[in-house]
Structure formats: C-alpha cells, structure tokens
C-alpha cells in the first residue's frame with residue numbers, strides 16, 4: 001500500500017501569488033479549469049495501490065473541507081485527510097510531526113508533492129524507478145536552462161546508477177541543470193532517517209548556543225532557522241540523503257513549471273489545457289455552428305454565457321457565471337467567477353478577478369510568458385515590465401479604458417489608461 005502527502009503551506013506563504021491569494025488560498029486557485037492541487041490529486045489517483053492522500057498545512061481546518069468532500073466523491077477509493085501544523089514547521093517538519101498518522105496502515109512508499117508546481121506528474125514511472133533502485137528516496141528532477149539553474153534546487157545525477165550524488169539549493173555558481181521539481185517518493189524508513197537528522201540538528205544548535213555564550217552572545221531565538229522542530233526537506237534532509245548515497249533521481253520527461261507568482265498561473269493554465277486536449281477532450285469547449293468561435297484549448301464553465309460573435313482561445317479558462325458580450329476577444333487568460341466583459345472588449349495574457357467588469361471597447365492586456373522560469377517580468381525594448389496583466393477581485397474597468405501590463409489590487413475603479421503600474 002502507498003500513501004501521499006501534499007504540502008499546502010498556509011496563509012502567510014504564497015505572498016508572490018497576491019493579489020489572487022487575498023481571495024482564495026493558492027492551492028485552490030483554478031488552473032486548467034480545476035484547483036491547483038486537484039491536478040496533484042488526479043495524478044495520485046492513478047498510482048497503483050495508493051490508498052490515502054493527506055494535505056499538510058497551516059491553514060484553518062475549514063479551508064479545505066468542501067474541496068476534500070468533493071474529492072472524496074470523485075475518487076471514492078482514496079481516503080482524504082487534512083492535518084494542520086500548529087505553527088509553520090517547514091517543508092519536512094509537518095511531514096515528520098505527523099509520522100504516526102502517515103505510517104498508520106503500514107504504507108510501503110510515501111509520495112510527497114509540493115502545491116506550487118504544474119506538471120505532467122509521471123508518478124507511476126517515478127515509483128517504478130524508485131522501487132527498482134531500492135534507495136531510501138527518489139527525487140523527481142527536470143532539465144532546466146543552464147543559465148537559470150541558480151533559481152532552483154540543483155541535483156548532480158549519475159546517469160548510469162541514477163544516484164543523486166549531490167544536492168545544492170539555489171547554487172551561486174553552476175552545479176547541474178537538473179532541478180528539483182517538488183515531487184518525491186520515500187520508503188517508509190524515511191522517518192528513521194529524519195529522526196537522526198533532527199537529533200543531529202539539535203546537537204548542532206546546542207553546540208552553537210554553547211559557543212555563542214562562551215563569547216558572551218546569545219542566539220537569536222526569533223530566527224526561525226534555530227527552531228528545532230522546523231525542518232526543510234531539501235536543505236536539511238535531501239542534502240544529507242545525497243551525501244549518504246540514499247537518494248535516487250528520476251528525470252521527468254513531461255512538462256513542469258513552478259506556480260509561484262500570480263502571473264505564472266497563466267502559463268500553468270495553458271499547459272493543463274493542452275494536456276486536456278490530448279487526454280480529456282470532453283472537458284474542453286467545442287466549437288458549435290451557432291456558438292462563439294473557439295480557438296485551440298478552451299475551458300468554459302457550463303453556467304458562463306458567451307455571445308456567438310465572441311472569439312475565445314487558445315489557452316483560456318472561463319469560470320462560473322461569466323458573461324461575455326458581442327465581439328469580445330479573449331486569448332491566453334483566466335476569467336474568474338462572475339466576470340462581465342462588455343461589447344468589443346479584449347482580454348489578452350491576463351487574469352481577471354472575481355466579480356470584475358470590463359466596459360465596452362475596454363482592453364486588458366499583458367505580455368505572454370515565453371520562458372519556462374517563474375519570472376513575472378519581461379523586457380520590452382530594454383524596459384522591464386510586468387508580464388501578465390492581473391486584475392484582483394471586483395475591479396471595474398470603464399468603457400474604452402486600456403490596462404496594460406499592470407497589477408490591480410481588489411475593489412478599484414479604473415477610469416483612465418494604465419501602463420506598467422501596480423495599482424494599490
């Protein structure tokens with residue numbers, strides 16, 4: 001039997017996802033027509049012998065209740081649980097803290113997935129390689145551009161043996177172009193290894209305190225790196241596993257990118273819609289003779305009303321109760337619940353927040369993100385500008401107003417053109 005843990009973080013994280021995370025916790029934000037973590041859950045549901053999925057985070061208990069009830073209905077063969085950390089314990093601290101609950105029923109392998117990623121999730125292939133090599137854990141890696149490797153946790157991999165020989169978090173100089181994806185699988189003995197790491201760290205802290213007091217100084221207890229219960233998966237655990245030759249690496253050949261900033265939800269949306277195009281065509285909107293023009297992969301919620309003269313797509317998600325008027329053009333964008341777009345307006349490379357309105361001939365336009373890195377800026381003629389245009393909840397764009405490459409916080413009325421601004 002196998003289990004999985006998804007790390008969902010908490011309200012104080014995902015700051016780069018603002019203003020969207022001000023309305024909805026990042027894990028529940030929809031990309032490809034579904035909440036971000038639904039994609040992790042869907043992929044886990046296809047793993048052989050996987051019986052339980054546990055979300056670990058420090059959001060209030062009610063936050064995931066209705067989402068998990070829906071998952072329980074959709075995936076009845078899997079049990080779902082949310083476990084709440086009493087404080088922010090780091091990417092391995094909560095996993096270790098809840099070890100008794102995770103080990104209940106004796107799972108052989110335990111997957112761990114981060115929330116803030118979008119991926120083709122080849123989890124059965126990852127598990128097969130993990131079992132073949134028989135090491136304590138396997139990290140899924142992806143090949144990134146050599147020039148951007150410093151943005152990631154980098155793994156030096158022996159191609160023959162698949163041994164992860166070395167792990168370095170965001171290296172200053174080039175180490176490897178294999179980046180950690182935030183997808184891991186561990187043998188259940190991982191908790192014994194983590195217990196040793198915790199003990200080792202506690203000894204190191206004691207030693208540090210003793211050294212500091214010998215010099216008449218005191219350790220800054222507010223510094224979270226001195227919290228013995230806080231454990232970082234990559235820096236504290238995986239680095240030691242690599243040094244002890246207990247870590248394998250599996251190379252993901254499908255798609256992967258991070259969803260850290262709000263802007264990165266747009267390319268993630270596109271990747272999941274493209275995936276649906278080949279795997280789940282019926283989820284996507286079909287062009288009909290008397291309906292709007294549909295270009296490429298588009299998701300439209302059944303309650304949305306779209307004028308037949310509108311042109312939608314590619315890579316567009318349109319959510320519940322959205323109303324789109326005649327002659328409207330929407331491309332590479334996410335329109336959230338209750339958005340109204342009036343006649344002849346255009347929305348390109350943008351996210352339009354819940355309950356927002358765009359007036360007649362209005363235009364909301366960002367620039368496409370072409371790099372696979374999680375950057376929220378692009379360079380236009382040598383000037384740095386925001387890439388995707390983001391309107392928070394309840395933003396009113398008046399008729400004929402043009403909002404370009406801007407981020408607009410919730411509850412704003414925009415009566416004049418804005419270019420490359422953050423409107424607070």
Ligand code: GTP
Nearest residue numbers: 007008009056057058088089090091094114115116
């Ligand atoms: P950055 O690149 O600096 O953002 O770090 P990272 O990608 O190594 O880790 P990050 O802090 O982004 O977190 C990875 C995943 O773990 C995300 O899904 C977070 O929501 C989640 N996470 C981070 N810290 C905690 C924590 O203390 N507790 C829990 N339960 N989840 C966490």
